Amino acid sequence: xxxxxxxxxxxxxxxxxxxxxxxxxxxxxxxxxxxxxxxxxxxxxxxxxxxxxxxxxxxxxxxxxxxxxxxxxxxxxxxxxxxxxxxxxxxxxxxxxxxxxxxxxxxxxxxxxxxxxxxxxxxxxxxxxxxxxxxxxxxxxxxxxxxxxxxxxxxxxxxxxxxxxxxxxxxxxxxxxxxxxxxxxxxxxxxxxxxxxxxxxxxxxxxxxxxxxxxxxxxxxxxxxxxxxxxxxxxxxxxxxxxxxxxxxxxxxxxxxxxxxxxxxxxxxxxxxxxxxxxxxxxxxxxxxxxxxxxxxxxxxxxxxxxxxxxxxxxxxxxxxxxxxxxxxxxxxxxxxxxxxxxxxxxxxxxxxxxxxxxxxxxxxxxxxxxxxxxxxxxxxxxxxxxxxxxxxxxxxxxxxxxxxxxxxxxxxxxxxxxxxxxxxxxxxxxxxxx
Amino acid sequence: xxxxxxxxxxxxxxxxxxxxxxxxxxxxxxxxxxxxxxxxxxxxxxxxxxxxxxxxxxxxxxxxxxxxxxxxxxxxxxxxxxxxxxxxxxxxxxxxxxxxxxxxxxxxxxxxxxxxxxxxxxxxxxxxxxxxxxxxxxxxxxxxxxxxxxxxxxxxxxxxxxxxxxxxxxxxxxxxxxxxxxxxxxxxxxxxxxxxxxxxxxxxxxxxxxxxxxxxxxxxxxxxxxxxxxxxxxxxxxxxxxxxxxxxxxxxxxxxxx
Ligand code: SF4
Numbered sequence: 001x002x003x004x005x006x007x008x009x010x011x012x013x014x015x016x017x018x019x020x021x022x023x024x025x026x027x028x029x030x031x032x033x034x035x036x037x038x039x040x041x042x043x044x045x046x047x048x049x050x051x052x053x054x055x056x057x058x059x060x061x062x063x064x065x066x067x068x069x070x071x072x073x074x075x076x077x078x079x080x081x082x083x084x085x086x087x088x089x090x091x092x093x094x095x096x097x098x099x100x101x102x103x104x105x106x107x108x109x110x111x112x113x114x115x116x117x118x119x120x121x122x123x124x125x126x127x128x129x130x131x132x133x134x135x136x137x138x139x140x141x142x143x144x145x146x147x148x149x150x151x152x153x154x155x156x157x158x159x160x161x162x163x164x165x166x167x168x169x170x171x172x173x174x175x176x177x178x179x180x181x182x183x184x185x186x187x188x189x190x191x192x193x194x195x196x197x198x199x200x201x202x203x204x205x206x207x208x209x210x211x212x213x214x215x216x217x218x219x220x221x222x223x224x225x226x227x228x229x230x231x232x233x234x235x236x237x238x239x240x241x242x243x244x245x246x247x248x249x250x251x252x253x254x255x256x257x258x259x260x261x262x263x264x265x266x267x268x269x270x271x272x273x274x275x276x277x278x279x280x281x282x283x284x285x286x287x288x289x290x291x292x293x294x295x296x297x298x299x300x301x302x303x304x305x306x307x308x309x310x311x312x313x314x315x316x317x318x319x320x321x322x323x324x325x326x327x328x329x330x331x332x333x334x335x336x337x338x339x340x341x342x343x344x345x346x347x348x349x350x351x352x353x354x355x356x357x358x359x360x361x362x363x364x365x366x367x368x369x370x371x372x373x374x375x376x377x378x379x380x381x382x383x384x385x386x387x388x389x390x391x392x393x394x395x396x397x398x399x400x401x402x403x404x405x406x407x408x409x410x411x412x413x414x415x416x417x418x419x420x421x422x423x424x425x426x427x428x429x430x431x432x433x434x435x
Numbered sequence: 436x437x438x439x440x441x442x443x444x445x446x447x448x449x450x451x452x453x454x455x456x457x458x459x460x461x462x463x464x465x466x467x468x469x470x471x472x473x474x475x476x477x478x479x480x481x482x483x484x485x486x487x488x489x490x491x492x493x494x495x496x497x498x499x500x501x502x503x504x505x506x507x508x509x510x511x512x513x514x515x516x517x518x519x520x521x522x523x524x525x526x527x528x529x530x531x532x533x534x535x536x537x538x539x540x541x542x543x544x545x546x547x548x549x550x551x552x553x554x555x556x557x558x559x560x561x562x563x564x565x566x567x568x569x570x571x572x573x574x575x576x577x578x579x580x581x582x583x584x585x586x587x588x589x590x591x592x593x594x595x596x597x598x599x600x601x602x603x604x605x606x607x608x609x610x611x612x613x614x615x616x617x618x619x620x621x622x623x624x625x626x627x628x629x630x631x632x633x634x635x636x637x638x639x640x641x642x643x644x645x646x647x648x649x650x651x652x653x654x655x656x657x658x659x660x661x662x663x664x665x666x667x668x669x670x671x672x673x674x675x676x677x678x679x680x681x682x683x684x685x686x687x688x689x690x691x692x693x
Contacts, residue, residue, distance in 0.1 A: 017631040030639070037643070041605040051611070331622055331636040332629075368628050371636075372488055373620030374576040378612070387577075394490030403490060406628065411491045414482045418498050421478045422505065428477060429508050 009404035012365035020335040025151075025159040029337050032158050036328040039263030050260045054381035057257040060250045061319035061382060064242075068309045068318075071211045071244040072300060078214025082275040083288060084296035086214075088241070092120035092357065095238065095301045099203070102236055102297055105130035107200040110192075110232065112218070112225040113137035114205025115322055116240045116301050118150055119343050119356050122203070134195045136224035138188050145172040151338025151345055153324035154262050159337035192224070202232040202293070206239035207258055207321075208251035209300075214274060216298065217251045219259050221268040229273060235293035237273070241300050242309075242318040248272075254321065261323040261381045304355040313392045317351040319382045326376035326386065332369045340366055347376050347386045354393055364402040367394050441474045442466075442546060443511035443538070446518045448481035450658055458658040462517050462543060462682040468689060469557065471550060474511060484524035485624070496532050503529065507537040514538055515546035517682060519657040522583070523573035541583075542574055544656040544681045548586040556593060558691040562684070563596035567650035567676070568614075569664075571657035575615035584615035587656050590681070594688050600648040619644070621660035626667075634667035645676070656681045 019025055044050055064071060076086035089095035099122060103109060109131050111123060123144070126133045135144045139156040143149065145168050150156030157165070166179040169187055177187050204225050208217045216237045218225050229235050245251050252270075259267045277292030288294055309315050327333045327346040338345030342353035342362050347370055354363050367390055376386045397403065444466060450459040466473045480502055486495035506514070514536075516522060525540035541549075551557070568591065574583040591599055601607070604617035619640040625633040653664055653676050664678040 013629065013631075016629070020632055020635060026635075026639075037605050041608065044605065044609055044611060331620065331640050332625070332632065334639050335632055335636055368489075369625070369632075371620055371622045371625045372577075373572050373622065375572075375617075375620065378576055378616055391488045391490070391492075394488070395492055398490035404628075407489050410627070411486050411489050411495075414486055415491065415494050415498065418480045418483055421480050422498060422501050424478050425476060425480070425505055426501075429505060433508070 008361035009365050009368075009406065012362055016332075016336050016339060016369065019337075019339050023159075024161050024164065025337050025339075026335050028159050028161045028164075029334050031161075032152075032155060033328050033334060036263050036325075040261075040325070043260050043263060043265055046265050047260060050257070050381075053253065053260065054257050054383075057254050057321070058319065058382045060245050060253060064245045064250075065309050065315055065318045067246075068241060068244070068306055071246065072241050074246075075209055075211040075214060075244045075300065076298075078211060079298045080214075082214045082296075084214065084275055084298055086298045086300065088300050088302065090302050092301070092303050095120050095299055095303065096122055096125040098299050099236055099238060100125060100129050102234070103129070103131060103201050107131045108195065108198055109133040109201045109203060110136050110196055110199040110228045111140070112202075112204035112220070112228045113140045113156065114203070114238060115150070115153060115344065116205055117203065117238050119352075120238075120301065120303065122238065134192065134199075136192050136196065136222075136228050137220075138185065138222060138224075141188055141192065142168065145169075149338070151341075152327055153322040153345065153349075155324065159339075196224070196227045196231055199228070199232040201234045201236060202228040202230075203236045203238060204229050206237055206243050208254040209239055209244040209298075210248040210251040211244050211246050213248045215248060215251070216271075216273045217255055218271045218273075219255050219267040219269070220271070221264070223269060225271055226269055229271065230277070230292045233289070233293055234295045234297075235273070235276065236297045236299065238299045238301065240305055241302055242305050242320075244300075257381050258321045258323050261321070261325040261379075263325070304357065308355040314351060314355065314389055316384050317348060317355075317386075317389060319384055320348055320352070321381065323381065325379050325381065326384075329375040329379045331371060331373060331375075340369055342366065347390060348380075348384065351386070351389045351393060360397065360400075360402055363393075364397050365404060367397070368404055368407055441472050441511050443506075443509065443514045444473045444475050444516070444543075445479065445514050445521065446516040446543075446658065447475060448479040449518060452481060453659065453662050455658050455662050458517060458661060458680045458682055461680065461686045465547075465682050465686045465689070468686070469547075469550070474509075476509075484518070484520045484528070487524070487528060488624075496528060499524070499528060500532065500534060503534060503537045511538055513546065514540045515543045516540065517543040517656065517658040517680065519571040519573040520659060523577050526578060542571075542587070542656055544590050545583055545586045547685065548590040551590070551593070557689045559594050559688045560690050561596040562594050562688050563598075564651045565598045565600060565648065566591070566652040566654045566679075567644060567648055568599050568601055568618075569621070569653055569655035569657075569660060570615035570618035571655060571660055572618065572620045573657065575618060581613055581615055584613070587681070591654065591684075594684070600644075600650055602644050603647040604643070621655070621657065621663040622667075623659045623663040626663050633663070634670040637663065637667040638671045638673060650676055652676065653678045654681060654684055658682075 079086040142157040152158040276296040279290040341349040342358035344352040601614035
């Protein structure tokens with residue numbers, strides 16, 4: 001804990017106030033929230049069964065988290081059966097080391113967007129080993145160039161306006177481009193295409209993992225996941241163990257609910273990867289390394305997940321699809337984006353940041369920015385009770401001594417005053433009874 | 436000291452603490468005007484309902500348990516409060532300790548609605564304004580029940596001339612969820628802990644609804660919400676929407692009681 005616990009709350013509070021008043025983040029998020037409202041309305045109109053679909057996913061997730069250890073084993077067996085090597089990394093450090101060994105150094109690595117790799121700091125780790133690493137999702141590329149961290153689960157650069165992106169491209173890529181969204185997209189396409197074609201290793205996360213068939217499932221619009229996982233000779237999937245569901249059809253259901261609550265009637269692509277590329281075209285003999293990767297590796301990351309799966313309240317956080325829908329309804333997120341958060345953004349992100357080893361002082365401060373309005377729960381496809389987890393985590397941290405002094409004062413004064421009031425009230429009642 | 440025929444009006448101490456005594460006074464004047472037999476506590480506990488959520492559940496729930504025991508002795512017909520956090524906590528909070536409230540805790544406007552239904556409606560003066568109805572999250576979204584909201588709406592509909600508008604959230608527009616499920620939050624805890632962000636967040640939250648309806652009045656049954664809205668509107672210079680508590684509105688409009 002901080003040597004001076006009085007210090008941290010004002011510090012983070014000041015940070016949020018500064019962001020809300022001195023940057024264009026509120027304007028950028030405002031534009032995205034407006035767009036999200038239009039998108040989700042279209043989705044619900046076109047697919048009125050979306051809520052029922054989400055209920056089904058809730059059942060799948062409840063089962064999966066209750067059987068998380070068995071599913072890890074089953075998934076690994078299935079991957080090995082498909083000739084993909086499978087690793088279980090207990091910690092972030094272990095995960096980075098496994099991937100580091102697989103990549104080596106001096107390589108060109110292309111990455112698809114993945115929150116778990118942000119959680120463990122994989123890009124930075126691989127760069128330290130002497131690799132050139134590029135994020136291929138446009139939002140991720142933008143924040144990589146800006147040297148920032150993602151501020152939304154789906155739209156990592158949601159906090160940036162087009163004007164700021166144009167400025168960034170000029171500074172970092174040396175390309176003069178108007179703040180016109182389609183021109184900015186074309187610039188990124190030209191820059192990344194070269195990297196994708198030449199890459200030695202491709203890395204992706206997963207939206208779901210099917211234990212029965214050993215498959216990695218992802219959804220995307222940009223086609224960067226397709227290219228990152230299909231073009232380089234080596235493919236590594238890095239994903240959290242909570243993404244594993246029992247069956248392929250469960251995984252597809254999870255995917256469909258995810259894209260609907262992201263606000264897409266349909267994504268451009270759904271990818272399912274079972275193994276490295278192969279062919280049986282000569283003598284019906286299976287040979288790996290056809291047009292796509294020659295090798296496939298799957299790194300399943302625990303990093304606190306299996307432990308939190310045992311917690312009666314916080315385990316619900318593992319059901320999260322990372323659709324980011326809740327953030328568009330969050331009053332604090334609207335002003336400061338993912339700066340309300342630590343390793344992971346938003347209210348649900350605070351719970352994730354906690355069990356994956358985030359900064360406790362920052363998490364504590366952010367926990368008290370939550371107004372407990374319950375809009376996140378209302379929006380969440382799985383009805384994840386983030387406010388309940390937030391109050392649970394607050395009380396866990398109070399017991400550890402993490403509490404903003406202002407909160408402690410309010411709580412202690414109110415409790416003390418009421419103790420006296422209740423005693424006096426009791427006496428008055430007794431007096432009246434005697435009368 | 437059983438007071439079965441009396442309602443216990445609760446919330447004065449907290450309302451005074453946050454400077455909302457005008458709502459407290461309006462509520463009591465209204466009870467008098469309607470001839471409702473009520474009692475208050477001396478001294479009155481305050482603010483206990485907010486403390487569990489701050490991370491101190493055990494201590495605050497222990498005090499609520501004690502309060503509950505005292506209420507058993509006082510035995511009013513029910514407790515009515517214009518603080519909707521109280522209603523939430525005394526329903527959900529006690530339940531989490533495996534306890535039932537000794538008496539029924541209800542929202543003040545719901546109490547009035549029930550009263551009118553049982554004893555007859557008063558007559559109302561016309562109030563020709565477009566009012567944006569704010570449903571407190573404490574008795575809507577948080578409890579997940581529509582019953583309180585339905586009565587609030589029905590009560591307001593008794594006032595002639597009043598045009599009630601509600602949230603235009605996408606889920607409400609397509610009938611997926613009722614308006615109370617998506618009513619904006621008054622963010623009153625943010626007003627205490629993050630006052631520098633509170634007013635902007637609140638105005639931003641109301642943006643879509645206000646742009647769609649251009650209301651003249653915001654009406655809510657929660658006094659803490661009034662406190663929060665009034666502060667935010669003042670800071671953000673929102674001058675064209677008046678914030679009014681249901682008690683104040685009823686006190687203005689109730690004309691005759693049979
Ligand atoms: S908590 Fe729910 S709404 Fe928020 S990102 Fe996770 S699944 Fe989506």
